[in-house]
Amino acid sequence: MSNNIDLSIKFCGVKFENPFLLSSSPVSNTGEMVARSFDAGWGGVVFKTLHADQVPIIHPSPRMNTYNYGSKKNIGLQNVEMISDRNLKDNLLDFLYLKKNYPNKVLISSIMGFSNDEWAYLAKASEDNGADMLELNFSCPHMSVEGTGHHVGKAFDLIEKFTATVKKTVSIPVIAKMTPNVTEMIEPALCAKQGGADAISAINTVSGISEIGINDFVPKPNISGLSSVSGMSGSIVKPIGLRFISEMGQCKELSLPLSGIGGIETWVDALEFILVGASTIQVTTSIINYGYGIIQDIIEGLQDFMALKNINKIQDLVGKALPNIKSTDNFDFKHQGNTNYDLKKCVGCGQCYVVCHDAAGQAISWDKEKRRPILDKDKCLSCMICSFICPVEDLITYNKMPLTWNRKQAPVMGKIFAKDLKYKPFCNQT
Numbered sequence: 279m280s281n282n283i284d285l286s287i288k289f290c291g292v293k294f295e296n297p298f299l300l301s302s303s304p305v306s307n308t309g310e311m312v313a314r315s316f317d318a319g320w321g322g323v324v325f326k327t328l329h330a331d332q333v334p335i336i337h338p339s340p341r342m343n344t345y346n347y348g349s350k351k352n353i354g355l356q357n358v359e360m361i362s363d364r365n366l367k368d369n370l371l372d373f374l375y376l377k378k379n380y381p382n383k384v385l386i387s388s389i390m391g392f393s394n395d396e397w398a399y400l401a402k403a404s405e406d407n408g409a410d411m412l413e414l415n416f417s418c419p420h421m422s423v424e425g426t427g428h429h430v431g432k433a434f435d436l437i438e439k440f441t442a443t444v445k446k447t448v449s450i451p452v453i454a455k456m457t458p459n460v461t462e463m464i465e466p467a468l469c470a471k472q473g474g475a476d477a478i479s480a481i482n483t484v485s486g487i488s489e490i491g492i493n494d495f496v497p498k499p500n501i502s503g504l505s506s507v508s509g510m511s512g513s514i515v516k517p518i519g520l521r522f523i524s525e526m527g528q529c530k531e532l533s534l535p536l537s538g539i540g541g542i543e544t545w546v547d548a549l550e551f552i553l554v555g556a557s558t559i560q561v562t563t564s565i566i567n568y569g570y571g572i573i574q575d576i577i578e579g580l581q582d583f584m585a586l587k588n589i590n591k592i593q594d595l596v597g598k599a600l601p602n603i604k605s606t607d608n609f610d611f612k613h614q615g616n617t618n619y620d621l622k623k624c625v626g627c628g629q630c631y632v633v634c635h636d637a638a639g640q641a642i643s644w645d646k647e648k649r650r651p652i653l654d655k656d657k658c659l660s661c662m663i664c665s666f667i668c669p670v671e672d673l674i675t676y677n678k679m680p681l682t683w684n685r686k687q688a689p690v691m692g693k694i695f696a697k698d699l700k701y702k703p704f705c706n707q708t
């Protein structure tokens with residue numbers, strides 16, 4: 279079905295046989311591991327972040343904690359891992375091995391200098407030993423040394439300075455990897471562009487605390503009685519990654535190729551990042567959970583989807599959702615809605631009644647005899663909470679309707695400006 283589908287893509291002028299890469303992390307730690315991932319079908323790798331051997335890198339132990347929520351296992355991962363603890367020479371020897379044995383796979387060297395000179399040194403050493411591209415790690419949330427990792431990602435002048443240093447040193451394309459631990463990403467991304475970056479990747483891990491030990495009061499991972507606010511990854515961070523990629527994808531001033539990262543596990547996740555503007559995709563946590571083999575499902579799923587939609591080239595999907603993302607004042611307020619209940623499917627659990635009563639419009643009453651909801655459509659807010667908690671698929675569906683019903687005065691949002699308000703916002707009061 280999917281033989282004519284072309285997943286190859288050009289990113290900063292470099293050809294990728296498919297857009298799927300290991301992101302920089304333990305899954306891309308050694309040449310032997312990366313070789314196995316290439317055999318499994320990944321199109322390239324961003325190698326675990328290199329450093330210049332100035333200080334020994336020692337990882338805390340234990341360095342990770344999985345985030346479970348009730349019966350939902352591994353929906354997030356917290357880590358306090360540092361950059362590569364291997365010496366530079368061993369990492370560069372692995373580059374030579376990989377380029378010799380896998381010339382068609384793309385090798386991206388992730389680097390982090392502890393000084394301007396070190397950025398240049400690592401960039402040149404990577405290029406000289408076969409790296410096709412560089413990714414500048416401006417985003418590791420665990421670096422305590424000033425002027426490294428996320429400290430750079432939050433000090434925008436340093437992003438520009440180090441990017442410019444690297445660009446002056448090498449001729450291969452340079453990607454700047456952004457921290458999500460900022461309120462806006464456009465400004466740091468523009469600084470990277472100003473420094474000469476050819477592309478932006480996002481996101482690195484999101485600062486958080488996954489769990490507090492309720493017996494010893496020590497958050498996890500518990501490192502001899504202490505823990506730290508540190509990097510969260512996996513499914514729970516996907517909405518944050520999609521947000522930042524979409525905002526950069528929409529920014530005309532930026533217009534750089536984007537590499538999407540954050541909680542990508544299935545072909546649908548990957549497609550979503552492509553639709554908001556990513557032309558390559560990077561993955562770590564789902565490989566930590568399931569291994570390199572997930573690439574086969576990602577490739578097959580995407581190829582089948584494209585065949586069904588008569589789309590031959592993956593490039594044609596990049597950014598396709600961007601025109602549909604607007605600020606809320608662009609919404610259609612002329613329509614509201616209510617819900618349809620297909621009561622033939624109802625199992626009588628009563629959850630719709632509970633949530634409508636306590637969190638929505640009190641539009642449902644409960645027939646105790648029949649154990650069925652009775653919906654007053656005029657009171658329904660169309661918030662759809664009942665459908666989210668209903669255990670039966672498609673029992674409760676959305677029904678769009680014109681604004682002709684008895685609460686038409688309710689939706690007064692949209693195109694409201696502070697100057698028109700009767701009561702001025704506090705910040706405008708003198």
Ligand SMILES: Cc1cc2nc3c(=O)[nH]c(=O)nc-3n(C[C@H](O)[C@H](O)[C@H](O)COP(=O)(O)O)c2cc1C
Nearest residue numbers: 301302303327357481482511512540541561562563
């Ligand atoms: C244990 C661990 C170690 C990581 N080490 C690095 C690193 O050395 N350099 C880097 O740029 N990103 C590092 N990352 C961040 C990932 O490359 C990726 O940006 C992040 O985990 C989000 O993607 P995911 O949800 O697919 O894991 C690390 C992530 C994890 C979980």
